[in-house]
Every structure is written in C-alpha cells, then in structure tokens.
Amino acid sequence: MVFPILPLYSSSRDVTEVIASKPYLCLAGQALLDGSKLTTEEILNFQESYPVIRFLAVRLSRGDVADDDVIRLLNNGVSALFLSDKEYASSLVELGVPEERIVLSDGSNYDCKFHLVQKFSSEQIIGVDTITSESLANAVVSSLRTDRADKLYTTLVVDSNERCLGLVYSSAESIKLAIEKEAGVYYSRSRDEIWVKGATSGNTQTLVGIQLDCDSDALKFIVVQNGEHSDFCHLNTESCFGEFLHGLVGLEQLLQQRLVDAPEKSYTRRLFNDPELLTAKIKEEAEELTEAQNKSEISWEAADLFYFAMVKLVSSGVSLKDVERNLNMKHLKVTRRKGDAKPKFMKQETASKKPEEIPEAIRLSVVEANDSVAVESALSRPIQKTSEIMHLVNPIVERVRNEGDKALIEFTSKFDGVDLEAPVLEAPFPPEYFEGLTEEMKEALDLSMENVRKFHAAQLQKEVLEVETQPGVICSRFPRPIEKVGLYIPGGTAVLPSTALMLGVPASVAECREIVFASPPRKSDGKVSPEVVYVAEKVGASKIVLAGGAQAVAAMAYGTESVPKVDKILGPGNQFVTAAKMYVQNDTQALCSIDMPAGPSEVLVIADEKADADFVASDLLSQAEHGIDSQVILVGVSLSEKKIQEIQEAVEKQALQLPRLEIVRKCIAHSSIILCNSYEDAFDMSNKYAPEHLILQIENASDYVKLVDNAGSVFVGAFTPESCGDYSSGTNHTLPTYGYARQYSGVNTSTFQKFITAQNVTPQGLENIGRAVMSVAKVEGLDAHRNAVKIRMQKLGLLPEGFV
Ligand SMILES: NC(=O)c1ccc[n+]([C@@H]2O[C@H](COP(=O)([O-])OP(=O)(O)OC[C@H]3O[C@@H](n4cnc5c(N)ncnc54)[C@H](O)[C@@H]3O)[C@@H](O)[C@H]2O)c1
Ligand SMILES: N[C@H](CO)Cc1c[nH]c[nH+]1
Ligand SMILES: [Zn+2]
Incomplete structure (x- = not known):
C-alpha cells in the first residue's frame, strides 16, 4: 500500500485554493482529478504545479474529454485513467491507450496495478474539501499495524532523491504531529518521548511525502533536510549508513554551491559566465562519447558530458529532479516521436564528405601567459577526481x-x-x-639495461655515514x-x-x-x-x-x-x-x-624561436600517444606567429602518420601552447606545472638547468628527445606526474633502499647531552624519559648529590 486515501479534486477551486490552503494534501503523493469537472488545461496545470504528487489519476466518463485530449493527458504526466464504463475502456484501448493505464471500477473498487498496486474503495476516495490534517493522520494510523511490544511503527527516512537517511520509529501521536507540522517528527525510544528532529540543533526536516509499505507495517517518510548541516545522523554524517557517494546528486549540490562561491578565476566560474565555452564543451564531450569504444572510455566520456550538462542545468536553475520528472513523463507517453535523429546528425550517404564530417584539425590551443584564467585551465590535468x-x-x-x-x-x-x-x-x-x-630485441634491451644499471649502480649508497655530534656521541646511518x-x-x-x-x-x-x-x-x-x-x-x-x-x-x-x-x-x-x-x-x-603517484605521462617543452618545429612536434607527440589522459604543453619563449604556425602544422603532419592517431587527437584536445615573453617566465610556468618530463629546446639549454625547481626529469638541448630517457640513456623513466614533481623524485636506487640510523653514546657523551635530554623531557612531562638519563648519570657520578 502506498497511501490509504486517494484525495479527490473535483472543482477548479480544489485544484487551486484548497490544495494551496492544505499543503498536507500533497503528503499523500497521489491524487484523483475529476475529468468531468476539470478542463484538460486545469489538469495539466495541476500536474506541473505539484510534482511531488507522483501518482496522478483522472476519473473519466465518455464525453468528458475529447480523444485527443485523453492522449495529451497521458503524454503529459497523467499515470492512469479511472473509468466505470467497460465499452469506453475498450474504445480507448483501440485508440492506443495501453491497458495497464486504464483502471476499471467493478462498482465499488478501483483495482489499480499501474505504478502502484492498490485497490481504492469508494470510502478511500475522499473529496479534498473534507480532508483535514487530522483525518489524513487517522487514515494513516488506522491502516498501520505493528507487532512490536512498544506499539511503535518502523519508519524509514529517505531524502527527496530516495536516498536512505536512516531508520527511526513513529508512534500514532508522532505521526499526527508530523502531518500537522509537515515536519520530521518521530518517537525516540531512548528518551521515551516525541522527538521533533532538529528541535534543538535547528536542523529540522520538512516532510514532503508519506508512504506505507506493501503490508502496512512500515512507514516511509520522504523529507528535505533543513538548516546549515544536512547531516541526518548523530555522528554528523549525511545518513546513518555514512556519507553518500558523490554521484550525480552530489555533483549537483557541489555545482549549486559553486554557483554561489566559485572564485572569479576558477574554471567552473568561467563555465558559468561563458555560455559559448559551455556550449562548445558540451558538444565536444558529446562527440567524444560517440567515439568512445571500450567500457572505460565510455564511462569516462559520459562522466565528462554529464559534468558539463550539469553545469548547464545548474546555471539555468534546472534541477536533476526536473530532468528526472521529464524522463518519467516521457516514459509515460503513449505516443512517441519516431526515434530518428535530426538529419544533420545522421551519416550522409553521399560519396563526397560534408564539411562537418571532415575530422577536426589537430591543433593545440594557444594561450597568452598573462591570461591567468586561461593558463590555469591549460595547466589543469585531464584527470578524474581522486x-x-x-x-x-x-x-x-x-x-x-x-x-x-x-x-x-x-x-x-x-x-x-x-x-x-x-x-x-x-x-x-x-x-x-x-x-x-x-x-x-635482446641486444636493445641489454644495452638499455646496462646503461640503467651503470647510472643506478653509481647512485647506490653502501657506506655507513658516521658523525660524532658531540665528543662521545656517535650517530650513524646505514642502508x-x-x-x-x-x-x-x-x-x-x-x-x-x-x-x-x-x-x-x-x-x-x-x-x-x-x-x-x-x-x-x-x-x-x-x-x-x-x-x-x-x-x-x-x-x-x-x-x-x-x-x-x-x-x-x-x-x-x-x-x-x-x-x-x-x-x-x-x-x-x-x-x-x-x-x-x-x-x-x-x-x-x-x-x-x-614509490610515488606515477600516472598518465606528460611533457612540457620549453622552446624558443630557434627551435626546430619538427623536433618540438615529435617530442609533444611522443607523450601524447601514451593515452587520452596524457597531456603535453609547449611553453614558447617569444615565439613568432610564423613559428607557432610551423609547430602546429608539424604536430598535425606527424600525428596523421601515427598508428595511435585517435589517442593523440584526444590528448591534443586538452593540450596547449602557452606564450611567454622571457626565459624566466617560461621556467616559472614550468615550475608551476611541475611536469613529469621537461624538454629544453632553447639556445644554450644547459645554462638554464639552474632555473628548474620542479620536474621529474630534464632533457637538455635539441638532440635529447624524451624517448632516450624512456628507454636507453640510463636515467629512470618512472617519474612523478600530476604535479607531484614538486615533492617526489623519480624512481632511483634509493627508492629500493631504506636507511637505518644508530647512535652510540659513551659516558663522556652522556655527560655532554644528558642535561639537555632531561630538561626537554621535563618540559614534555615525560618523567620516565628523564629518569632513563638521570639514573645513568647518577651511577656515573655525573650529577650532584641530591639532584632531583
Ligand atoms: N609516470 C610514469 O613514470 C609512467 C611511465 C610509463 C607509463 N605511464 C603511464 O602508465 C599508464 C598505463 O596505462 P594503461 O591503461 O595503458 O595500462 P595499466 O596497466 O596501467 O592499466 C591497465 C589495467 O587497468 C585496469 N582497468 C582498465 N579499465 C578499468 C576500469 N574501467 N575499471 C577498473 N580497472 C580498469 C585493468 O585491470 C587493466 O589491466 C599510461 O597512462 C602511461 O602514460 C606512466
Ligand atoms: N614516457 C613514459 C613515462 O611517462 C615511459 C615510457 C615507456 N615506454 C615509452 N615511454
Ligand atoms: Zn614515453
């Protein structure tokens, strides 16, 4: 059973004034509208104005509504038609109304099986004029049963997205109060009293719906959590089963918050403020989704598309619930438009390609270094949130x-x-x-292994490090x-x-x-x-x-x-x-x-006007081909328009020859050229990004290595492609990505070692540091620490008589 009574609306006043003055009527979540008294427009307006009413039925007799309007009602959110006339029912079926949408009366009962399984007797169909909050509550309480000794009713509390918040108990009295106040009111078993949720904390609940389960021994309260904290549980989590996973609802909440407080220069704010950018991103992601092949790509691209679509919803004031409602309504439609796509999206059968079918040029976006918003977006990595x-x-x-x-x-x-x-x-x-x-292949691997061995053997720390910090205090470290x-x-x-x-x-x-x-x-x-x-x-x-x-x-x-x-x-x-x-x-x-977070490969190339465009392009592409989540950045130092064009053309020309072209295409779509006016600015930019690989294709490249603060590995000069480090030069290619080059080194020999320290303190050493140890231990209130020194110093006669 969903709700024991079916409120009947049978006049224009009912669907406007009565319901507005008795909002608790909506708690039933269901309504029967009299089609002989209300116009089609009034019914449709009602359904739009009260979306919390999930089951909307219309009582009809032949002649009340034209056939076209019957279909219109069913196509626009009406769940079922309540009829008494069998012949009329048959003619509607012939018209195309699905049988399950017709609920026939057997004289005293309407036996409904669509959406909910419930028999409505004539006593349960009650005119809204006569319903009061008390009669509504009585209907609920008298339908409920409990086999609990304390006579309480098990109550499941869910939010408006039907996410379970927790399990509580209700008494007949608390149910009445909940309906009267339209609030979360329950019965506390521990305090043995009525419990108005949020009465002390202010985090109250608005009650928006009540349902009874199939055998009427449990209730479901649908609530909206009010107040500063939306936590339901006393442990300060959203639900008694912990926090909700982020998902689409979480993303919606986050974006609603961002709409209010996103910093001016953030990417999300830019999306909110720039409808053209948002439109472009939605189109881009939709296209990428159509091209995605395997499960992981499809989920990735769909997530991107949902994200940008959600930004559009939030910025337009449309909620996820509105979208769901629309989906539900479409699901209820009895006539549908053909599923064909608009012609402009269908593949043209003509031999010659239409302009929109020509693959987009492979181009890095170009950003000026002083455009901080654009730079921030260019330098943000295309990764999923942890x-x-x-x-x-x-x-x-x-x-x-x-x-x-x-x-x-x-x-x-x-x-x-x-x-x-x-x-x-x-x-x-x-x-x-x-x-x-x-x-x-063996020879190639042997050569590479030998170079890597030489470089890593030279890094091996074997020696014991020993330092006498004070006479008689010898500290050592051994690997x-x-x-x-x-x-x-x-x-x-x-x-x-x-x-x-x-x-x-x-x-x-x-x-x-x-x-x-x-x-x-x-x-x-x-x-x-x-x-x-x-x-x-x-x-x-x-x-x-x-x-x-x-x-x-x-x-x-x-x-x-x-x-x-x-x-x-x-x-x-x-x-x-x-x-x-x-x-x-x-x-x-x-x-x-x-070792470190070593994720999707990335490279940042710093190039000046003298750099060879083909070299630069080849280095960018060598990392772009790793994966669609790789990123490549070119930081140009005073590059001319002509040079930028040369590099872009070289990137495209070389990319088109690559077997992994499709991966490259996607990687380049989130890769950029950033234009700086000086070498210093270029290195600042690079240090900010902290790339896994940094390639220097600039004049006198080795002179600039001193400016590198953050990078996994540096490739110095025009003839040092990154591929050499990937395979054979001897340096390690397992390097920090995501910007972790700020705090991590790449893999090296010491990554496989640990260093143990030791100390050896002689009586002379104890004399030199013992008093300091005791003083610090005293201030920390750790007397046993202090004693460990004091006892020894006393035995050695290093402390005066009576020292405490
Ligand atoms: N930073 C470095 O030092 C460095 C060095 C070399 C390579 N890389 C990077 O390593 C990465 C290698 O990635 P890869 O995917 O080719 O190989 P991978 O071996 O890292 O991952 C493949 C595995 O991912 C798992 N997987 C795939 N889809 C999944 C899903 N939907 N759910 C759960 N698990 C899933 C599967 O178990 C599969 O075996 C590339 O991004 C490359 O750029 C980085
Ligand atoms: N560039 C990768 C590190 O990010 C390593 C690699 C292996 N093979 C080719 N490249
Ligand atoms: Zn590589």
Whole structure:
C-alpha cells in the first residue's frame, strides 16, 4: 500500500485554493482529478504545479474529454485513467491507450496495478474539501499495524532523491504531529518521548511525502533536510549508513554551491559566465562519447558530458529532479516521436564528405601567459577526481584482499578479457614465454639495461655515514635494501618492457631479496610479452603476477594464496593503478609503501624561436600517444606567429602518420601552447606545472638547468628527445606526474633502499647531552624519559648529590 486515501479534486477551486490552503494534501503523493469537472488545461496545470504528487489519476466518463485530449493527458504526466464504463475502456484501448493505464471500477473498487498496486474503495476516495490534517493522520494510523511490544511503527527516512537517511520509529501521536507540522517528527525510544528532529540543533526536516509499505507495517517518510548541516545522523554524517557517494546528486549540490562561491578565476566560474565555452564543451564531450569504444572510455566520456550538462542545468536553475520528472513523463507517453535523429546528425550517404564530417584539425590551443584564467585551465590535468576514482577502486581492492586469487582471476577476466587458471608465473619462466623474442630485441634491451644499471649502480649508497655530534656521541646511518618489492609494469594500451627494466634493474642493484613483477596478460594468449619475461629473468624476478590494474596492486599489497605480500609497490600505471597504490599505502593493515603517484605521462617543452618545429612536434607527440589522459604543453619563449604556425602544422603532419592517431587527437584536445615573453617566465610556468618530463629546446639549454625547481626529469638541448630517457640513456623513466614533481623524485636506487640510523653514546657523551635530554623531557612531562638519563648519570657520578 502506498497511501490509504486517494484525495479527490473535483472543482477548479480544489485544484487551486484548497490544495494551496492544505499543503498536507500533497503528503499523500497521489491524487484523483475529476475529468468531468476539470478542463484538460486545469489538469495539466495541476500536474506541473505539484510534482511531488507522483501518482496522478483522472476519473473519466465518455464525453468528458475529447480523444485527443485523453492522449495529451497521458503524454503529459497523467499515470492512469479511472473509468466505470467497460465499452469506453475498450474504445480507448483501440485508440492506443495501453491497458495497464486504464483502471476499471467493478462498482465499488478501483483495482489499480499501474505504478502502484492498490485497490481504492469508494470510502478511500475522499473529496479534498473534507480532508483535514487530522483525518489524513487517522487514515494513516488506522491502516498501520505493528507487532512490536512498544506499539511503535518502523519508519524509514529517505531524502527527496530516495536516498536512505536512516531508520527511526513513529508512534500514532508522532505521526499526527508530523502531518500537522509537515515536519520530521518521530518517537525516540531512548528518551521515551516525541522527538521533533532538529528541535534543538535547528536542523529540522520538512516532510514532503508519506508512504506505507506493501503490508502496512512500515512507514516511509520522504523529507528535505533543513538548516546549515544536512547531516541526518548523530555522528554528523549525511545518513546513518555514512556519507553518500558523490554521484550525480552530489555533483549537483557541489555545482549549486559553486554557483554561489566559485572564485572569479576558477574554471567552473568561467563555465558559468561563458555560455559559448559551455556550449562548445558540451558538444565536444558529446562527440567524444560517440567515439568512445571500450567500457572505460565510455564511462569516462559520459562522466565528462554529464559534468558539463550539469553545469548547464545548474546555471539555468534546472534541477536533476526536473530532468528526472521529464524522463518519467516521457516514459509515460503513449505516443512517441519516431526515434530518428535530426538529419544533420545522421551519416550522409553521399560519396563526397560534408564539411562537418571532415575530422577536426589537430591543433593545440594557444594561450597568452598573462591570461591567468586561461593558463590555469591549460595547466589543469585531464584527470578524474581522486574521490571518484577511489569509489571504483576501493571495492576491487577489498575483494582481492578478502577473496585472494579467486577475485584476482575474476577481475582479470572482467577487465582484461583473459580467463586464467593460475594468476602467477613462477621462475624459472617456461621457454614458451620467451617465444617471439628476437636477437635484435635482446641486444636493445641489454644495452638499455646496462646503461640503467651503470647510472643506478653509481647512485647506490653502501657506506655507513658516521658523525660524532658531540665528543662521545656517535650517530650513524646505514642502508639496507627493502626486502620484497612488487614492480608494476603497465600493459593496458601499450606493453612496456622498458618499465620492467626501469624498475627491475635498480631493484637488483639495490639487492632487494625478492622481486615480483605484475603486468596485465595479453588478450590474445593470456601471456605477458616475451620482452617483459626476458627482463624479469635478467633481474632475477621470482614471480610474474599475470594481472593489472587495482587488482594487481591489491594482490601484491596484501598477498593472496599465490602472490607474496610485498613491502613496497613501485611502477607507473593508469589512474586505477595509481589510486590503488595510494589506497594501500594509506592502509596500515597493508603495511606497504609505494614509490610515488606515477600516472598518465606528460611533457612540457620549453622552446624558443630557434627551435626546430619538427623536433618540438615529435617530442609533444611522443607523450601524447601514451593515452587520452596524457597531456603535453609547449611553453614558447617569444615565439613568432610564423613559428607557432610551423609547430602546429608539424604536430598535425606527424600525428596523421601515427598508428595511435585517435589517442593523440584526444590528448591534443586538452593540450596547449602557452606564450611567454622571457626565459624566466617560461621556467616559472614550468615550475608551476611541475611536469613529469621537461624538454629544453632553447639556445644554450644547459645554462638554464639552474632555473628548474620542479620536474621529474630534464632533457637538455635539441638532440635529447624524451624517448632516450624512456628507454636507453640510463636515467629512470618512472617519474612523478600530476604535479607531484614538486615533492617526489623519480624512481632511483634509493627508492629500493631504506636507511637505518644508530647512535652510540659513551659516558663522556652522556655527560655532554644528558642535561639537555632531561630538561626537554621535563618540559614534555615525560618523567620516565628523564629518569632513563638521570639514573645513568647518577651511577656515573655525573650529577650532584641530591639532584632531583
Ligand atoms: N609516470 C610514469 O613514470 C609512467 C611511465 C610509463 C607509463 N605511464 C603511464 O602508465 C599508464 C598505463 O596505462 P594503461 O591503461 O595503458 O595500462 P595499466 O596497466 O596501467 O592499466 C591497465 C589495467 O587497468 C585496469 N582497468 C582498465 N579499465 C578499468 C576500469 N574501467 N575499471 C577498473 N580497472 C580498469 C585493468 O585491470 C587493466 O589491466 C599510461 O597512462 C602511461 O602514460 C606512466
Ligand atoms: N614516457 C613514459 C613515462 O611517462 C615511459 C615510457 C615507456 N615506454 C615509452 N615511454
Ligand atoms: Zn614515453
């Protein structure tokens, strides 16, 4: 049962004055309008004015309303027609009215099965004139039953988005008060009294609807939370089950807030203020959604489109509820327009392409450095919010943690399309895993590994550092390898054996005791590439976990039946990998650290007028091809219009030759050229962005390295493409992204080490520092600390008699 009475509106006065003077009528959430007394327009106005009434029925007899108007009513939000005449019902069915929208009376009852399952007897259909808040409450209470000893009614409280806020109890009296006051009034079992929600805190509730469940032993209160805090729970969370996930409703709330308080220069404010920009973004995202191919791209692009659509809704004062109402109404339509798209959006069958079908030019947007708003937008990375990505990643991590190999195998099947029997490959790796590896490839990998080894061996800190800080106080620091390391080698859109060597070589240089690789298996044969296996063997890896993404990270952090738990996880990856690494690093149960957030690749090139446009373009594209979430930035120093044009043309020309053109196209769409007037400004810009890779294509490039404060790795001069660092020069390519170059170094040998300190204090040393220790311990109120020194100094005769 939804609500025990069906209020009947049978005059113009009822649908205007009566309902306005008795707002509690809406709590029923349902209404029957008399079609013999009201015009079609009055019925439609009513439905528009009172959207909280979800079930709107119209009582009709033949001749009350023209056939066209019957269809109009059903197409515009009327749920059902209440009829007494069978023949009239049949003729409406012939007209195209679906049978389930017709509720026939059997003389005394209307047996409704559409929307709600409820029999309305004539006593339950009551004219609104005679309904009072008390009679409404009596109807509810007398329909309810409870088998509880205290005679209270279980009451579910939800918000207007039907999100569950919590479970409370109502008494007959509290229900009456709730209806009378149209407020959240319940019965407190702990205090044994009526409980007006928010009476003391001010965070009251407006009651907007009441429903009874199917067997009338539970109530549902639909409320709007008032006051400064919208928390329902006494623990200050939105609901008694914790905070709500952000989702579309959360985004709407956030944007409504931003409409009021977004700073002038923020991107959201710019979107609110610039309808042309907003329109362009909606079109761009809609197009990207149409082009998205796999699940991850489609969800990504749809999320972007929803975001910009939501900005449009909020700035136009349209709520998500309005949109839902519209959807519901469309769902109720009995005649629909054909589903064809407008001709301009349909593919033209003509041989010659229409102008709008020609792919858009591949162009970086150009921004002046002094346009701070544009620069801020240009430098913002195209990444999903951590909280949003965490919502996807947390359940994956938790399942692998709780279910081990079983979950690992399931997620590999789901995300990588590979059904594994066993998720781990043990060393020595079987010969079939090396199939396809050429001698040329081995040589290339050997050369790269040797260079990386040389550079990382030189970084190895073996010595014990010893400093006598005071006579007799010797402090030392000695290195130890981290025992077990898990190395993540990406394999989503490209297989990266180079990452295997960038992580594996320093791990072996640092003498880590166990090296575990993890990489997503190939869809074609469920193996990892032979190049990765080759590197794994060369660096002495004990195992290769055949899994990627958050599930691989979780398996190595917590361990499974076949994956050993490691002490540290290193390696780059997409946003799922990075989020999972950040999650496990924060979980004290995992006891696992990480190298750094190394997400989607990015590059910033500083170029001046003398730079070779082809070189600049090739460097930008080399990182753009990594993924649609990569970003490339060119900071130009006093570039002429001609040079900018040359670079743009070179980017397009080279891009069109690339097999990963579609990825590049999407990356370039959120990449920019920023124009500066001096080298100093260009380096300021770069330090602000803190790029993973910084390429200097400027005259006397090495003289400018001193201006670099934040960057993962720097590529100095026109003949140092970033690809050299990616593969073979010897530096490491696992580098901080997202701007984390401000505080993190890239992977290096010490990333695989930890440093333990020791101190050795002699009696002379104790004499030198003991009093200082005692004084500080005293001020901290930590007497046992003080005693540990005092006892020793006393035994050594270093303190005067009677010292306290
Ligand atoms: N910063 C660095 O040092 C550095 C170095 C090399 C590569 N990279 C970056 O690493 C990234 C590699 O990304 P990739 O995607 O090619 O490979 P990846 O191995 O990082 O990710 C692939 C895995 O992501 C998971 N996944 C995909 N869609 C998912 C979804 N919808 N939900 C949950 N999990 C999902 C799957 O498990 C899949 O195995 C690129 O962005 C590249 O730019 C960075
Ligand atoms: N540029 C990447 C680091 O962001 C590393 C890489 C591997 N293969 C090619 N490039
Ligand atoms: Zn690269």
